[in-house]
Amino acid sequence: MGRYVGSVCRLCRRENLKMFLKGDRCYSDKCAFDRRGYAPGQHGQRRRKFSDYGIQLREKQKVKRMYGLLEGQFHGLFQKAERSRGITGTNLLIFLERRLDNVVYRLGFANSRIQGRQLVRHNHFMVNGKKMNIPSYLVKIGDVIKAREKSRKVAVISDAMDAVVRRGIPAWLELSKEDFRGTVKAYPIREELTMPIQEQLIVELYSK
Secondary structure (H helix, E strand, C coil): CCCCCCCHHHHHHHHCCCCCCCHHHHHCCCCHHHHCCCCCCCCCCCCCCCCHHHHHHHHHHHHHHHHCCCHHHHHHHHHHHHHCCCCHHHHHHHHHHHEHHHHHHHCCCCCCHHHHHHHHHCCCEEECCEECCCCCCECCCCCEEEECHHHHHCHHHHHHHHHHHHHCCCCCEEEEHHHCEEEECCCCCHHHCCCCCCHHHHHHHHCC
C-alpha cells in the first residue's frame, strides 16, 4: 500500500484529534478540524460505537498518521521496541521521537513532520558533520543536527525557525538558532510526550 497523498486535514478529522499535520495552518482559523470537527464523509456526523478491537485499531492508525509512517515501517519499529529493554509502548514512542524527520520538526527547522521528511530527503541537513538524507535515521545522545550552509537561506526553513517560538523546543533537545544547529541532549521520557496517545492499546492490538 502506497503513502497517503490525499488531504491530511481529513486524517485529523478521522482521528478526532488535531495532529498539526499542516504546520502553521493548524494554528489559524483556516484549520479544517476547527471548522468541521467531525469525521469526513457522508456519514461523518453520525455517532459511532467501536468494539475493543476498533478502539485499538484507531489508536494505532492515529499514531501512525501522526508520525507519517507506512504500516510496514510502523510495525517494524514496534518489533524493535518489543525486543528492546523496558516497556514496549514507551520504547515505541521514544523510537518515533528519535526519527530524524521528527527531530528536524521538533527543533523548528520544519513546520510539520511531513515537511521535515521532505527537507531531510532533499539533503538539507547534516548529522555530526556528515550529510544525512534518511528520514528514519534514529538520532543518538550527543548527535548534532545542522542545516547545511546553503540550506539556511531556504525560505521554508527560515520561516519555520521564526515560527518555532509558538511550539517550543522539547527539553531533550537543544537549539542554537544563530548556527541552525540542534543537539540531542538525552532521549525523551514518557512524561515529556504530551500528545494524547494510549500506547498500551497499540501493544494490545499487535499482541493478538
